[in-house]
Amino acid sequence: MKTYLKTTINGEDKELLCEPRQSLLDVLRDELELTGTKEGCNNGNCGACNIMLDGRLVNSCMVLALEAQGKQVETIEGVADTEGLHPLQEVFLEEAALQCGICTPGFILSAKSLLEKNPNPTEDDVRLWLAGNLCRCTGYDKIVRAVLESAKRLSESPQSEVAS
Amino acid sequence: MDAFDYFAPDNLSEALTLLATPNKTSRPLAGGTDLIVQLRETGLKCDQVIDLKNLAELTQFQSEGGKGWTIGAAVPCSEIYENAEFASQYPGIIDAASLIGGIQIQNRASFGGNLCNASPAADAIPALIAHSVTCQVASKSGTREVNVEDFCQSPGKTVLSEGEILVSLKLPATPKRFGAAYQRFIPRNEMDIAVAGAGSSVVLSEDGKTIESLRVGLGAVAPTPLLVQEISDKLKGKEVDSATFEQAAEIARSYANPISDTRGEDWQRVHLAGVLTQRTLQIACERAQAAL
Numbered sequence: 001m002k003t004y005l006k007t008t009i010n011g012e013d014k015e016l017l018c019e020p021r022q023s024l025l026d027v028l029r030d031e032l033e034l035t036g037t038k039e040g041c042n043n044g045n046c047g048a049c050n051i052m053l054d055g056r057l058v059n060s061c062m063v064l065a066l067e068a069q070g071k072q073v074e075t076i077e078g079v080a081d082t083e084g085l086h087p088l089q090e091v092f093l094e095e096a097a098l099q100c101g102i103c104t105p106g107f108i109l110s111a112k113s114l115l116e117k118n119p120n121p122t123e124d125d126v127r128l129w130l131a132g133n134l135c136r137c138t139g140y141d142k143i144v145r146a147v148l149e150s151a152k153r154l155s156e157s158p159q160s161e162v163a164s
Numbered sequence: 165m166d167a168f169d170y171f172a173p174d175n176l177s178e179a180l181t182l183l184a185t186p187n188k189t190s191r192p193l194a195g196g197t198d199l200i201v202q203l204r205e206t207g208l209k210c211d212q213v214i215d216l217k218n219l220a221e222l223t224q225f226q227s228e229g230g231k232g233w234t235i236g237a238a239v240p241c242s243e244i245y246e247n248a249e250f251a252s253q254y255p256g257i258i259d260a261a262s263l264i265g266g267i268q269i270q271n272r273a274s275f276g277g278n279l280c281n282a283s284p285a286a287d288a289i290p291a292l293i294a295h296s297v298t299c300q301v302a303s304k305s306g307t308r309e310v311n312v313e314d315f316c317q318s319p320g321k322t323v324l325s326e327g328e329i330l331v332s333l334k335l336p337a338t339p340k341r342f343g344a345a346y347q348r349f350i351p352r353n354e355m356d357i358a359v360a361g362a363g364s365s366v367v368l369s370e371d372g373k374t375i376e377s378l379r380v381g382l383g384a385v386a387p388t389p390l391l392v393q394e395i396s397d398k399l400k401g402k403e404v405d406s407a408t409f410e411q412a413a414e415i416a417r418s419y420a421n422p423i424s425d426t427r428g429e430d431w432q433r434v435h436l437a438g439v440l441t442q443r444t445l446q447i448a449c450e451r452a453q454a455a456l
Contacts (some may be wrong), residue, residue: 001169013453020170023200043201045355047268056271063272064193066170067215075238110267130268131354153390 009034010078014015018065021095027065028075036076037103037162038102040134047133050106051075052160053155059132077107079112088112088150097146099137109134119155165204168301172215176222176331176343180304182214183326192216192329195266195272198281208362222329225250231306232337233391237276237330242267244275248388255451256333256363257264257341257346263348266355276330282316283357285384285427288362291346293381293391294448296336302430303328313381313391341368341376343452348383349436362383362440364448368404372453375402379414380445384427385420385437392419395441404449412445413438 002017009032018027025042028034028051040048041079042061049060052069052074079086088108102129107130113127114121121129126147127140135143173179183190187210193199199327202208215296216222223237225247233250237403241261245251251258257275262272264287278288279299289312297312301324310323312333317323324330338344348361367376382390395415422433 002166003170019167021165021167021203028194043205044197044265046267047266050268056240057268059268062196064196064200064213064215065170067193067196069172084211098448105220128354129267144300 003066004102005066007073009073010075020064020066021024022043022065023053023061024053024063024068024073025060025119028060028073034075036105038105040102040106045132045134046103047106048103050109050133052109052113057110074106074109079108087124087153088115088147091146091150091153092143095142095146095149097138097142098135103135103137107135107143111150114147115154116138119151121148121151136151148153166209168203168210169212170215171212172218174218176219176302177304179214179216179219179329180302180329182212182262183329185212187211190214192280194222194274194277194280194370195240195269197269197273198277199225208312216329219322224332228337230337233335235275235333235335237277237332239279240272240274241265241270241337245270254344255337256294256346256365257288258289258437258447259344259346260363263287265355270324275333279312279315279333280310280322280324280330282320282322282388284316284319284387284389285358286316286389287348287358287361287383288444289389290383291344292333292363294344294346294365294379294444295338296364296365296379296452297332298334300334302331303329307331309334313389316388318387323421324364336379341370341372341452341456342366343368343448343450343455345447345451347440347444347447349440355425358384358439359424360420360433360436362437362444364412364441364444366445366448366452368449368452368456371381372456373404373416375400375404375408375449378412378448380416380441382416382437382441385422385433390419392416392441394419409442409445413442416441424437427443 038048040046191210222236224236255364258359292379348358379401417438420437
């Protein structure tokens with residue numbers, strides 16, 4: 001039975017009908033055409049589907065869409081603003097911290113949530129935090145370096161989005 | 165995933181009524197990190213999913229003013245370890261909450277769910293055993309309490325009967341000179357299921373040299389997590405030294421009755437039960453001594 005869902009996605013109110021068995025990932029991609037969020041393993045191991053739900057990083061494949069009722073959802077589409085890319089996105093591009101790119105939206109969301117909590121992480125902090133994100137191309141080194149470089153840039157510009 | 169109905173009641177009695185709907189199979193939902201995967205991948209069938217996260221009783225997390233703490237069954241791991249006041253009193257719980265899954269899982273997965281999933285390898289349960297936790301269970305016909313070491317009955321099966329849910333966990337206040345720890349062995353650094361795990365707690369004498377009381381819980385070495393009562397009985401009053409830790413390890417090994425599977429051989433798990441008992445007891449003692 002289709003059920004009414006009202007939720008806020010990247011600051012915009014959305015109303016739609018969805019089935020209780022649809023995951024939030026399914027609804028984002030198939031109903032709302034927000035295909036930046038990727039499906040990898042679909043069982044909570046890989047982090048490709050990472051989004052923020054009420055300010056917490058979650059695997060959207062393991063959230064029923066109806067659980068987002070009345071909640072705030074942030075996806076990769078909401079990370080860049082009208083001014084341009086988020087520093088994390090810029091550095092990922094500059095440092096080539098991606099190859100095929102399927103894991104990248106999840107890594108960006110995951111890294112962003114880390115930097116919001118801990119603006120000056122050590123390499124160990126970054127590796128531990130990103131343990132729930134899998135990348136089968138890069139070997140992780142470039143990703144870890146990109147996150148550390150982003151942290152440096154963000155801490156040098158205190159007016160940045162992350163600081164707010 | 166097969167179709168089901170979804171309800172997110174905002175009061176406990178409505179939730180219990182829904183769970184007891186005649187001729188319908190119901191599954192309670194907390195963080196969903198086990199349930200949603202099981203619905204999708206293992207063909208688990210249910211007619212209705214009852215989301216418990218709008219219930220105050222299931223999402224409470226509070227100090228009971230000197231009488232310990234209450235953790236609602238749906239409170240996620242990250243909320244538990246982010247509470248500094250709680251963390252300073254319940255180190256074994258914090259160890260377990262910090263190593264279940266990655267950050268994404270910790271933001272959803274609850275201790276209540278870990279108990280109800282009843283995996284022999286559940287990381288939360290040996291720590292809950294070490295901390296002498298009691299489970300608060302409710303159904304339409306009333307409430308009851310179950311000691312956490314009695315909650316799991318076999319892999320995937322708990323003491324909960326039809327229509328019952330786990331509402332919250334009651335953690336007794338930690339006495340003075342108390343310490344606890346949880347460790348598991350996995351072949352990776354993160355994001356894995358325990359090959360074996362152990363949670364220990366101790367209360368030391370005033371001079372910090374003698375163990376007044378202790379509890380050890382073991383995971384992944386039997387069909388359910390185990391309280392090793394013999395360690396509590398035989399080693400209370402012993403000195404804090406390596407001989408005592410080795411005796412505890414020997415008793416722990418004798419209670420380990422594991423299977424061999426893809427994660428480890430039975431003999432390795434027996435060995436690990438000893439090593440992890442020894443290590444967690446030592447850390448628990450060090451933590452208790454640090455607070456002297």
